[in-house]
Amino acid sequence: xxxxxxxxxxxxxxxxxxxxxxxxxxNAAGDSGGASTSESTITVAAAASLTEAFxxxxxxxxxxxxxxxxxxxxxxxxxxxxxxxxxxxLDVFAAASPATMKTVTDVGAAExxxxxxxxxxxxxxxxxxPGKIASLRDIADKSKKIAICAPQVPCxxxxxxxxxxxxxxxxxxxxxxxxxxxLQKVSSDEVDAALVYKTxxxxxxxxxxxxxxPEAKQAVNVYPIAxxxxxxxxxxAQQFVDHVLxxxxxxxxxxAGFAKP
Numbered sequence: 001x002x003x004x005x006x007x008x009x010x011x012x013x014x015x016x017x018x019x020x021x022x023x024x025x026x027n028a029a030g031d032s033g034g035a036s037t038s039e040s041t042i043t044v045a046a047a048a049s050l051t052e053a054f055x056x057x058x059x060x061x062x063x064x065x066x067x068x069x070x071x072x073x074x075x076x077x078x079x080x081x082x083x084x085x086x087x088x089x090l091d092v093f094a095a096a097s098p099a100t101m102k103t104v105t106d107v108g109a110a111e112x113x114x115x116x117x118x119x120x121x122x123x124x125x126x127x128x129x130p131g132k133i134a135s136l137r138d139i140a141d142k143s144k145k146i147a148i149c150a151p152q153v154p155c156x157x158x159x160x161x162x163x164x165x166x167x168x169x170x171x172x173x174x175x176x177x178x179x180x181x182x183l184q185k186v187s188s189d190e191v192d193a194a195l196v197y198k199t200x201x202x203x204x205x206x207x208x209x210x211x212x213x214p215e216a217k218q219a220v221n222v223y224p225i226a227x228x229x230x231x232x233x234x235x236x237a238q239q240f241v242d243h244v245l246x247x248x249x250x251x252x253x254x255x256a257g258f259a260k261p
Contacts, residue, residue, distance in 0.1 A: 041069040042236045043089070045080040047096035047154065047223065048178040049119060052203045053256040054094065054244075060252070061243045068236050076153045076178040077101075084109050084228060091237040094225040094244070096154035096179075101224040113224035115261035116244055117253050119197045120220050121158055123211040124186045124204060131192025136162065136213040139195065142171045147185040147194035154221055155179040159195045161219035183208065197221075199257040222261045 046054050051074045058070040073080065073090065077100035084090055085107045093110060095101040096119070104110045125133050131144055139146050148170060149156035156175070163170055173191065176182040182194040187207040201210035225244055227237040243249050 039067050039069055040233050040236055041071055042091040042231070042233050042240060043071045043073060044092040044094065044240060045073045045075075045084065045088075045090045046092075046094040047077045047080075048074050048180040049096055049155070049197045049199055050074065050094055050223070051180065053199070053253050053258065056252050057244060057249050060248060061240055064243070065236065065239065068239075070240065074180075078103075078153045079177070089232070090228050091231040091233060092225065092227055092240050094223060096223055097157065097221050098224055099157065100154060101226065104226070104228075108229065110226040110228050111238075113226035114241070114245060115222050116225050116250075117223045117258035118220050118261045119199055119223065119258055120216045121155070121162060121195055121213075122198045122201050122216065123213060124183060124194045124196045124201050124208050125192065125211060126186055126189050127207055127209060129209060130189075133193040133211060135211070136166050136215055137168055139163075139170050139172075139193065140168045144171075144193065145191040146170065146172045147174045147176055147182045147191045148172045149179055149182055149195070150175040150177055153178060155182070155195070155197060158219035158221050162195075162213075162215040165215040165218040166213075197257075202257040223258075 054072060058072060061070055062068060077095040077097060080093065081095065081100040081103035084093055084104045093104055101113050105113065123133060125131060138144055148159050151157060151160050174185065179196050179200050183196050183200045183204055185191045186194045187204055201208055225241055227234065227241050231237045
């Protein structure tokens with residue numbers, strides 16, 4: 001064999017060896033990339049009354065979707081709706097009323113919403129009921145310390161309806177921006193009573209007791225949920241919505257005191 005042929009053969013063998021080595025390195029890098037799951041995050045804006053139930057649903061959702069993290073922004077539905085309408089970078093919106101969801105859908109910022117639960121008002125009083133609250137009419141007693149939600153938020157809008165149904169004029173000492181703030185006034189003994197949702201009375205635990213009243217049936221709040229258009233992770237956003245609507249999600253919500261829509 002000539003020296004030229006020998007050198008050519010040696011070059012071919014060396015080139016093949018380098019190619020195999022590079023391929024092996026590439027495969028190793030690919031295997032490493034596949035083993036480490038990149039985390040994606042969705043941010044869910046939800047009515048304050050959903051805090052406890054959605055926190056649990058979020059944990060369960062994450063367990064079924066490894067690599068997906070759920071962050072929550074709980075607050076007044078009216079405030080959250082305004083933020084979304086102005087372009088806040090959120091992925092899912094769960095509102096405490098169709099009216100607040102309409103703020104978002106009217107500007108084309110959300111996918112078609114789905115109703116997923118309903119809620120009714122109760123009178124929340126501190127443990128032992130020191131203010132001796134007996135009925136909705138006590139909310140109009142100026143000698144009592146009363147907290148209700150501001151009328152522009154869903155719990156406040158529902159309160160306006162029940163007051164109209166009962167034909168009474170409330171005498172609140174404070175108007176709160178969301179239902180959790182109203183409940184906090186009760187659990188800290190700052191007021192004799194507050195008008196909150198049934199689910200919030202349950203969430204209040206031993207510090208709070210609830211008093212039902214018939215007019216509550218005149219103001220049942222239906223909660224809609226929707227994925228936000230322009231979400232950075234639309235697939236995960238829709239999957240979260242689907243999980244809330246699933247039997248697993250509905251079981252958590254029912255345990256928290258929510259009813260069917």
